[in-house]
Structures are given as structure tokens and as C-alpha cells.
Amino acid sequence: MLSLSTCWHSHRYQDGLEVAQEARALGFEFIEISHGTKVSLLPGLMKAFDAGMIRVSSLHNFCPSPVEVLIDAPDAYEFTSHREDERERALTLTKQTIQMATRFGASRVVLHLGSVPMKDRTGQLEAMALKGEIYSRPYIDLKLQFVQEREKLSTLYVERARAALKALLPVAEQARVALAIETRSHFEQVPNEKEMLLLLAEFQDSPWVGAWHDFGHVQRKANLGLLDHAQHLQAISPRLLGCHVHDVEWPAKDHRVPLSTGGVEFEKLLPWVPKSLPLVWELSPSQRRAHVLEAHQAWRAKFGA
Secondary structure, X not given: OEEEEOOOOHHHOOOHHHHHHHHHHOOOOEEEEOOOOOHHHHHHHHHHHHOOOOEEEEEEOOOOOOOOOOOOOOOOOOOOOOOHHHHHXXXXXXXXXXXXXXXXXXXXXXXXXXXXXXXXXXXXXXXXHHOOOOOOHHHHHHHHHHHHHHHHHOHHHHHHHHHHHHHHHHHHHHHOOEEEEEOOOOOOEEOOHHHHHHHHHHOOOOOOEEEEEEHHHXXXXXXXXXXXXXXXXXXXXXXXXXXXXXXXXXXXXXXXXOOOOOOXXXXXXXHHOOOOOOEEEOOOOOOOHHHHHHHHHHHHHHHOO
16 A cells, blocks of 8 residues: 655645645555644545545654644654653644544554653764764774663663553554554664564554554664664564655665665565555655656556555
8 A cells, every 4th residue: 555645745735635636646545644734734634535535544643733833843742751741742642643543544643652862873873874984993882882872771761652652552442543653763762673572562462553664764774783674674574554665865864755766675675564554655845746756656567556
């Protein structure tokens, strides 16, 4: 199932109906209603959905965007925050997103769980990799220090993420909407790969919690030598609920049009994705329409719909 995230084009329209029309014009039958979607776009999107113009594969938390947040900021409120009021706000907004998913007949909500508060080591590693220093002793030392530092700090924040999932699970189960834990682009963020497996194991008896594989995010960490992309995808494959699809320009410029940079080995990786799952193209607004249309046609010819 191919789907187009509204993060690529919703900012260009005042009417959600036009957002849906643009996706259909590009050949997408499904959309993901993304974080940052303005409340004002929802009536038009509902009209398009009710008319059968578009189908909705998933919603990305928080959706709609919180009215008090004036920019697209999916991490404005984190389940891992030290502030209890922020954690409660994140839960409230997520419950609203789950209910919005039911309005659109979507069975999945994509979640960011939070982060471990620490210095931005991922950015440092990316800058060194861009300069060709990825095999240097300073790079290796920094990466090792980073992994060890995060390991010491992570327990509290993973526990807060786990508590959030437990609080949301009854709401998700009642609404019959699955909570999809997204793989993230920065090693500071929760969960990392080991933590993802631990969370999936804890909720293994529930069909309402699973993983959401972001090809670009995971490739960014693979480019830094923090994981093996295929190995991680294989490990979470049995619990996958869907994927974000985009390419990566070395080492960390993601949300490029698929098949455009060769940064993600889709031919190697896609066999680990169950055929029935949504593959949501999550693209930067900078990507040209003609390029998206061309790549979509090429993808269907190569991999099917």
C-alpha cells in the first residue's frame, strides 16, 4: 500500500480538499495525515474522505497540530519530559489523535516517544562523517563515548515512554487503532534499536502496539556506524505496522524522493516488509512535484503498488 504524507504539500493549501486532490493527481490512493496539519484543513480532508476521493493509511502524532504551537513541531511535547504537565499534554494530544484516526478510518497512529536529554552527539558525528572522518580515531572515540553516555542516562526516559504506552493502550484498544512506535533519526531519541526490541517484547501480547520503520531515519544511523539497517529491520519485521519511505543523501540529508540518491538500498530491505503494510512517502516540502511523480511511477514499475 503506497501512501503520501501530507507533510510534503499541506502547507501549500488553505483547503484540505485540495491536499487530497494533489495526492490523487500524483497517483496516490492513500495519504498519511501528518503532524503539522492545520485544524483548518480537516474539514476539507473529511469531505474528500467521505466522498471516497482519498483513503487514509495512518495519522502521525500530533494530529491536528496543537493550536498553541505555531510551527510544525511533533516533539513539542514529549512523553519523556521531566515536566509532568508536558507529559500529560502529550498524552491528551495523542488520545485526540487516536480519535481523529477513527474519523478517517485509519488503523494506525505513528508516535514519537521522546528523547534522552543530552548534548547533540549525533550532529557532531554527522558533521565529522561529512568531512570524511568516519574512520578516524577521534570519530570512533566520540561514538563510543556517546553510546556509553546514553546507556547510563536512558533508563528513566525509557520507563517514561513505557508508562505512556501503557496509559494509551486502553484508548487505542477501544478505538481499534494501533500505536506505531517510530524508529528515530538521532541516537539521543527514544527508543534506540535495543530499546525498541525491549518495548516490543513487553507488549508482545497486544496487537495494538508495534513498530514503524522509517527507512531514512535508520539509514542515517547506519551511515554513522551505529547499527546495521537490514539487521534491525529483520529484527522488528514481525511487529511492523508500516514504514516511512524516503531516500538519504550522505550522510544525513533525509526525506529525499525515493530512488533519487541511492542512499537507501530498497531492493535489499523491502523483502523484510510484509506486503500488506502501508509504505508512506514522507518527503521534504523542498522536493519538486515533477520529481515525486516520476519517482512514484518508477517505484510502481520496480516494486508494484
